[in-house]
Amino acid sequence: MLPELKPIPIKDRISLLFLEKCQIDVVDGAFVAIDVTGIRTHIPVGSIAAILLEPGTRISHAAVALAAKVGTLLVWVGEAGVRLYASGQPGGARSDKLLYQAKLALDDIARLKVVRKMYELRFDEAPPAKRSIKQLQGFEGTRVKEMYKLMAKRYGVVWKGRQYDPKDWAAGDLANQCISAANACLYGITEAAILAAGYAPAIGFLHSGKPLAFVYDIADIFKFDTVTPIAFKIAARRPPEPEREVRYACREIFRTKKVLERIIPLIEEILAAGELELPKPFEEAVAVAIPNPENLGDVGHRS
Numbered sequence: 001m002l003p004e005l006k007p008i009p010i011k012d013r014i015s016l017l018f019l020e021k022c023q024i025d026v027v028d029g030a031f032v033a034i035d036v037t038g039i040r041t042h043i044p045v046g047s048i049a050a051i052l053l054e055p056g057t058r059i060s061h062a063a064v065a066l067a068a069k070v071g072t073l074l075v076w077v078g079e080a081g082v083r084l085y086a087s088g089q090p091g092g093a094r095s096d097k098l099l100y101q102a103k104l105a106l107d108d109i110a111r112l113k114v115v116r117k118m119y120e121l122r123f124d125e126a127p128p129a130k131r132s133i134k135q136l137q138g139f140e141g142t143r144v145k146e147m148y149k150l151m152a153k154r155y156g157v158v159w160k161g162r163q164y165d166p167k168d169w170a171a172g173d174l175a176n177q178c179i180s181a182a183n184a185c186l187y188g189i190t191e192a193a194i195l196a197a198g199y200a201p202a203i204g205f206l207h208s209g210k211p212l213a214f215v216y217d218i219a220d221i222f223k224f225d226t227v228t229p230i231a232f233k234i235a236a237r238r239p240p241e242p243e244r245e246v247r248y249a250c251r252e253i254f255r256t257k258k259v260l261e262r263i264i265p266l267i268e269e270i271l272a273a274g275e276l277e278l279p280k281p282f283e284e285a286v287a288v289a290i291p292n293p294e295n296l297g298d299v300g301h302r303s
Helices: 061-069 095-106 108-123 133-155 174-196 213-223 227-237 242-256 259-272
Strands: 014-019 022-027 030-034 040-042 048-053 057-059 073-077 084-087
Touching: 014 174, 014 242, 022 061, 030 061, 048 174, 061 073, 073 174, 095 108, 095 259, 108 133, 108 213, 108 259, 133 227, 174 213, 174 227, 174 242, 174 259, 213 227, 213 259, 227 242, 242 259
Parallel strands: 014 048, 022 057, 048 073
Antiparallel strands: 022 030, 030 040, 073 084
8 A cells, every 4th residue: 555645845845847848747647748759757746846837838737736736836937937927826725824914914014014024134134213115115126226236246247237028038138137047946936935835926015016926025035145146156157058057056056045944934934023813724724635644844734
């Protein structure tokens, strides 16, 4: 008899996998990518946080269902991952977490407390007192522009500002292309962790009105300590395939910095700053896709 199926904690998973120009299916019970020559490549779907599907991929219903069951996020993206067309939902979303997040976002005082906590974590200092969210956004934007300039100077990269067109990947300069590719990697694992923990990517605090507002909120806290230096470093070398090198470097920094392990606890710390009580789960709540009676200490299990 086979052992009981259990999901791998989000913190222990491989961060990202990009797939392009292949057919993705479940063959003989295995999640596989089949190229144009018919060669099958087995993919350990349950040990990956997010799979980004680039142009040229096709995926079967069975493969999507299996990815949802094991809690792996599927994201349909454009070339180099700089446009997001759609994303899946790992099985077992929790309504109590969604209500908690929405309650914080709709309470003006609680939302400001959450934004102030984000500012503190991002810049390692308390934000200015008695400032509105709009004012804090202005402070953040100014500091981010200066951080880009300093980083460009450190790595010897010509910097004309953060300029890019999501509809035209080649229109941006090399530095902006590298930054966009690096950000796409970070947004992918951040969204995977947010969904795994039962929260909504669209309900943001500092950012709002965007499908990935909360993803941007959380990813920005990690950005300048992880992927942005990588982007400038690779742009300075001007390699023939910069976007490919950025991906590999991002996956390595996610592993060494233990980013996946840190995201969910960070989300809970940030939301706790709102000082509102977490709602109790409803008795009639739908069970998780894979029952997991043991508490392994990671809210990403949605147990």
